[in-house]
Amino acid sequence: EDQVTQSPEALRLQEGESSSLNCSYTVSGLRGLFWYRQDPGKGPEFLFTLYSAGEEKEKERLKATLTKKESFLHITAPKPEDSATYLCAVPLPGNQFYFGTGTSLTVIP
């Protein structure tokens, strides 16, 4: 059965304290793994797409990596403005997305 699990559910970091968020998946024939950021009361904002194991993408303080079983979103020296919920998603047939439940990140000044 296709499944996407994110951990931890919530994460509190001090400003500057680097960490990683995890997205584990069990999907056959992966056609991409997507990362989004969602702020309260807003729609998700696209961050990255990863297509194959070993692929990495970076944007400012964020770096996403992909293996055959999981993806990591590494946050280097986070700032308070990085506080948000981070969602990962994998596509199903028909291009619908299967979303994880998200990691709520709080960065404390």
Add this chain to the structure above:
Amino acid sequence: GAVVSQHPSWVICKSGTSVKIECRSLDFQATTMFWYRQFPKQSLMLMATSNEGSKATYEQGVEKDKFLINHASLTLSTLTVTSAHPEDSSFYICSGGRTSGSLGADTQYFGPGTRLTVL
């Protein structure tokens, strides 16, 4: 690029009335548009998938006669909540699928969402 707008951003209506929410892809043509519902502190729940000129495909448990979807063009989809009741109060978000140009799945770009409150 890849901007999706929604209108209105919030709406309050009386029980029994209908509400229409518009979703537009502003700078790309969306092959497919998706409608989601999100409850507080929960992830997105897919309601339906629509392709331009075709009937929408609804997820199990979503009443198609209550949530009417019209995908009029490659840049516009509308969701009408008919005879709204307080339990329909939620955050509704649309997305447009944009081809990645590879064998991978389309990337979904999301609108800012519409907060519906039914009194």
